[in-house]
Amino acid sequence: MKGETLARLQAERAAQRAVVLLTRLSDGAQHLWPQDAVPDALADAARDALGREKGAMVTLDGEAWFIHPHNPPLRIIVVGAVHIAQAMAPMAAPLGFEMIVVDPRGAFATAERLPGLTLNTDWPDDAMAALKPDARSAVVTLTHDPKLDDPALDAALRSEAFYIGALGSRRTHAKRVARLRDLGHGDDAIARIHAPVGLDIEAVTAPEIALSVMAEIVAARRGAALGAPRPAAPSQQRVSIGITA
Amino acid sequence: MSTDTTQSEDILAIAAEWRAAGEQVAIATVVETWGSSPRPAGSRLAVTASGRLMGSVSGGCIEGAVADAAWQAMASGTPQVLDFGVSDERAWEVGLSCGGKVKVFVEPLT
Numbered sequence: 001m002k003g004e005t006l007a008r009l010q011a012e013r014a015a016q017r018a019v020v021l022l023t024r025l026s027d028g029a030q031h032l033w034p035q036d037a038v039p040d041a042l043a044d045a046a047r048d049a050l051g052r053e054k055g056a057m058v059t060l061d062g063e064a065w066f067i068h069p070h071n072p073p074l075r076i077i078v079v080g081a082v083h084i085a086q087a088m089a090p091m092a093a094p095l096g097f098e099m100i101v102v103d104p105r106g107a108f109a110t111a112e113r114l115p116g117l118t119l120n121t122d123w124p125d126d127a128m129a130a131l132k133p134d135a136r137s138a139v140v141t142l143t144h145d146p147k148l149d150d151p152a153l154d155a156a157l158r159s160e161a162f163y164i165g166a167l168g169s170r171r172t173h174a175k176r177v178a179r180l181r182d183l184g185h186g187d188d189a190i191a192r193i194h195a196p197v198g199l200d201i202e203a204v205t206a207p208e209i210a211l212s213v214m215a216e217i218v219a220a221r222r223g224a225a226l227g228a229p230r231p232a233a234p235s236q237q238r239v240s241i242g243i244t245a
Numbered sequence: 246m247s248t249d250t251t252q253s254e255d256i257l258a259i260a261a262e263w264r265a266a267g268e269q270v271a272i273a274t275v276v277e278t279w280g281s282s283p284r285p286a287g288s289r290l291a292v293t294a295s296g297r298l299m300g301s302v303s304g305g306c307i308e309g310a311v312a313d314a315a316w317q318a319m320a321s322g323t324p325q326v327l328d329f330g331v332s333d334e335r336a337w338e339v340g341l342s343c344g345g346k347v348k349v350f351v352e353p354l355t
Binding site (some may be wrong): 009013028054057066 | 258261264275285286287323324326348350352353354355
């Protein structure tokens with residue numbers, strides 16, 4: 001790889017633009033797509049590889065090419081710069097996520113509490129309008145405060161976010177569901193919310209809850225059954241992780 | 246910093262840092278897998294002539310052999326394609342016991 005190709009590839013990635021490295025195996029010749037003009041067959045393969053998030057080999061004119069997609073990172077937008085967010089922070093980057101924390105309460109969203117993260121101190125409705133969650137985004141609300149959580153959930157439900165989770169007990173969630181209905185969300189939309197948030201591992205401490213949330217996000221991202229939205233359970237028996245948070 | 250779809254460490258950033266520090270560097274990339282190979286296509290290993298390794302192209306089974314090829318690629322300036330698999334005697338030598346097959350592209354960073 002030429003140093004110049006590496007520098008261009010890294011610049012695209014740093015700018016969070018999707019980029020595909022195309023390598024001819026016979027001699028190591030390389031192109032970047034979509035930045036460089038390449039034959040249609042390679043461009044099609046590059047587009048496909050980005051969509052599938054998987055590297056692939058293609059043959060063009062008898063030559064083997066490796067198509068190596070580099071998507072921008074998945075994002076986790078967390079509302080609430082609380083203890084659980086602090087525990088999630090060090091897990092995010094190694095798992096391949098950029099974590100962004102939204103909290104208008106200045107005492108919470110500080111670089112001292114959350115070093116190395118992107119912090120947004122706008123109100124959640126403004127923050128969500130700016131962050132524009134997409135199909136590569138997860139949204140998690142952790143404040144317990146409807147004034148902060150509800151606008152974020154409202155925006156998340158209107159987005160293609162691949163995961164939406166909300167901290168809080170089943171009782172809290174039932175009240176939240178009523179409020180979201182008042183905002184015009186139907187049952188199918190509301191069923192997208194994972195609540196109580198996180199896999200049921202009987203988590204008690206903030207790091208345990210953070211682990212359960214991160215595991216559920218990974219499961220959703222990878223298409224595991226554990227990460228699928230859970231139908232609202234009528235049972236009142238189970239103590240949810242949200243209660244202990 | 247953005248991340249790869251297949252690994253969270255940014256091996257390219259590490260390779261660039263090593264290069265900037267005056268090291269000779271090669272990059273190995275898994276380009277094709279069959280069966281139960283441990284690392285998906287796109288997984289990278291960076292190697293320096295001085296013997297530093299970062300990243301992985303298998304569960305540790307073939308990294309030594311890949312590093313050897315990386316040193317050759319750095320010396321010759323020419324990329325190489327390496328095949329490892331159960332049908333390949335070399336794979337047994339280097340211990341790819343998982344039953345999978347992998348194709349690895351090794352290129353010098355010039």
